[in-house]
Amino acid sequence: MRAAFSDALVRIAKADPNVLLLTGDHGYALFDDFRKECPAQYINAGIAEQNMVGMAAGLARVGFRPFVYGLAAFIPVRVVEQIKLDVAHDQLPVIFIGDGAGFVYSHLGTSHQSTEDIACTRAIPNLAIYSPADRFEVTTCMELAYHSKAAVYLRMGKSDRGDVHSVVPQARLGSLLEAKSGTSGGITFIATGSLVRTAIDMAVANYPDAAVWSAPFIKPIDSQQVISICKQSRVVVVLEEHSVLGGLGSAISEVASEFAPVRILRVGVNDRFSHCCGTYEYLLKEHGLDRSAIELKIHDFLAAN
Amino acid sequence: MIPKNKAFDTKVLRKAVLDMAFVGSTVHIGCAFSIIELLAVLYRNHLRYPNNNPLDEGRDYFILSKGHGVMAQYACIRELGWLKDEALTGYFADGSDLKGLSDSRVPGLEVTSGSLGHGFSVGVGMAMGSKLRGTNQKTYALVGDGEINEGPIWEGALFAAHHELKNFMVIVDENGFQAMGSTQDVLELGSIQAKFESFGFESMTVDGHNETAIDAAITRLWSSASTSPKALIAKTIKGKGVPFMESNNIWHYTRLDSETYEQALSAVAGGEQ
Numbered sequence: 265m266r267a268a269f270s271d272a273l274v275r276i277a278k279a280d281p282n283v284l285l286l287t288g289d290h291g292y293a294l295f296d297d298f299r300k301e302c303p304a305q306y307i308n309a310g311i312a313e314q315n316m317v318g319m320a321a322g323l324a325r326v327g328f329r330p331f332v333y334g335l336a337a338f339i340p341v342r343v344v345e346q347i348k349l350d351v352a353h354d355q356l357p358v359i360f361i362g363d364g365a366g367f368v369y370s371h372l373g374t375s376h377q378s379t380e381d382i383a384c385t386r387a388i389p390n391l392a393i394y395s396p397a398d399r400f401e402v403t404t405c406m407e408l409a410y411h412s413k414a415a416v417y418l419r420m421g422k423s424d425r426g427d428v429h430s431v432v433p434q435a436r437l438g439s440l441l442e443a444k445s446g447t448s449g450g451i452t453f454i455a456t457g458s459l460v461r462t463a464i465d466m467a468v469a470n471y472p473d474a475a476v477w478s479a480p481f482i483k484p485i486d487s488q489q490v491i492s493i494c495k496q497s498r499v500v501v502v503l504e505e506h507s508v509l510g511g512l513g514s515a516i517s518e519v520a521s522e523f524a525p526v527r528i529l530r531v532g533v534n535d536r537f538s539h540c541c542g543t544y545e546y547l548l549k550e551h552g553l554d555r556s557a558i559e560l561k562i563h564d565f566l567a568a569n
Numbered sequence: 570m571i572p573k574n575k576a577f578d579t580k581v582l583r584k585a586v587l588d589m590a591f592v593g594s595t596v597h598i599g600c601a602f603s604i605i606e607l608l609a610v611l612y613r614n615h616l617r618y619p620n621n622n623p624l625d626e627g628r629d630y631f632i633l634s635k636g637h638g639v640m641a642q643y644a645c646i647r648e649l650g651w652l653k654d655e656a657l658t659g660y661f662a663d664g665s666d667l668k669g670l671s672d673s674r675v676p677g678l679e680v681t682s683g684s685l686g687h688g689f690s691v692g693v694g695m696a697m698g699s700k701l702r703g704t705n706q707k708t709y710a711l712v713g714d715g716e717i718n719e720g721p722i723w724e725g726a727l728f729a730a731h732h733e734l735k736n737f738m739v740i741v742d743e744n745g746f747q748a749m750g751s752t753q754d755v756l757e758l759g760s761i762q763a764k765f766e767s768f769g770f771e772s773m774t775v776d777g778h779n780e781t782a783i784d785a786a787i788t789r790l791w792s793s794a795s796t797s798p799k800a801l802i803a804k805t806i807k808g809k810g811v812p813f814m815e816s817n818n819i820w821h822y823t824r825l826d827s828e829t830y831e832q833a834l835s836a837v838a839g840g841e842q
Contacts, residue, residue, distance in 0.1 A: 312724030315690040322694020350691055353681050354673050
């Protein structure tokens with residue numbers, strides 16, 4: 265996934281000399297290719313994210329196309345106000361890459377974990393939020409972000425959970441992508457980022473008739489498509505490596521409650537910080553986001569509904 | 570272009586601010602009055618707007634990072650013809666465009682500010698852009714002394730010096746006050762010039778109400794052969810021009826009534842320039 269990100273970034277930057285990469289002193293090996301191929305377009309702004317985002321706004325104002333890279337805990341969360349005021353207010357085409365979203369930095373603790381970044385940015389007007397699930401969606405998202413000429417927050421989570429598509433998908437901004445087909449009338453999964461793979465695996469094993477949809481875009485989201493999915497489902501399970509407050513589960517619920525009421529189980533981080541450290545898999549368990557815990561939640565939810 | 574030494578009469582600018590503040594029943598008069606001479610000199614003698622176009626791609630960039638002084642900038646922009654008189658006489662009317670803090674949708678305002686410590690960084694980015702493009706455009710960011718409490722100012726200062734943004738000038742309006750009191754009482758700043766010098770800026774301190782001195786200082790800083798960014802520390806008086814407002818921080822918040830409006834108009838009209 266990160267390789268696909270780097271490849272897309274290099275490709276886009278080589279084709280457009282106005283593209284600049286700004287990093288807050290992160291991305292040690294990730295940008296080796298970029299620095300080799302586009303050295304004049306690389307700016308390490310230092311460990312100074314607030315200034316970096318303000319500068320990106322200034323560069324965008326004078327015609328550059330900045331990509332601003334950081335860990336999701338910092339970009340966007342540390343700089344929400346700069347994104348709001350310096351970038352989004354004036355619809356400047358700055359693309360924010362928040363890497364390591366969710367529990368990627370499982371051993372490092374809360375400072376480097378990011379499960380509130382979508383919620384923090386969703387209410388900012390003029391800002392799109394992308395959340396790719398695999399390397400193919402990363403490629404799609406990078407191209408769309410660049411061509412949209414809009415402010416974008418691109419959330420990159422756990423990068424090695426396996427593909428959910430077999431080719432680079434064609435996607436409209438806001439569309440949900442079918443990751444597994446299913447039949448109507450039963451359970452449907454909608455997931456984003458790292459948990460799309462989990463949803464597919466669970467569906468294949470336990471709910472072979474269930475469709476799985478990947479949501480590479482949290483905002484905008486194609487509400488007609490969401491309505492259609494909800495209308496065809498008895499129960500919808502939404503999964504994300506993010507708080508259940510303000511993320512994909514909220515976005516789906518907001519549309520459904522107005523236009524297609526259906527029982528929705530939101531699976532995500534239950535409004536709590538990590539207590540302990542450990543492997544990524546360990547932390548998923550701590551938060552009830554490992555497969556067996558999710559399966560139990562779904563079982564209980566279906567039994568009650 | 571505006572004829573030199575004709576427009577941007579500081580008495581006219583101050584009167585425009587008072588008119589706005591009175592009709593709109595607004596605050597932040599003191600914040601605007603401390604930067605009147607700075608803006609007059611910049612607009613009259615330094616800022617280049619080819620074809621008198623606020624969006625000309627070759628323009629210099631002037632960023633009012635301390636958005637609280639925006640009435641002073643509205644007064645200048647009216648003189649450039651980019652705002653109609655009605656925009657000022659209808660200040661703060663429902664549905665009007667001119668807000669109480671800078672908004673980049675207004676012609677001539679480069680950024681949306683008011684949350685402090687933002688415009689400086691945007692300006693550093695614009696200066697970096699000019700450097701990358703190899704243009705001779707200059708970027709000015711006017712910040713308040715209270716504003717430089719904000720961390721991003723110093724992040725941006727490091728960056729500007731490291732990247733030798735000699736086309737960037739910060740102007741500090743050192744009026745000695747911030748919202749809740751004197752800068753000395755709230756958060757001691759020490760020597761602002763020494764601070765910027767230690768960050769690698771070429772710096773000068775000037776009387777921020779002496780137009781000749783301001784003009785000379787700006788010219789001198791730009792004429793330097795060094796690759797450093799520039800810092801002009803302007804010693805100013807908050808509320809300058811109206812004796813009962815001068816260095817009286819209540820005029821950060823107080824609104825004019827008919828009586829104080831008339832007194833202030835009279836003081837401004839009689840002031841020595």
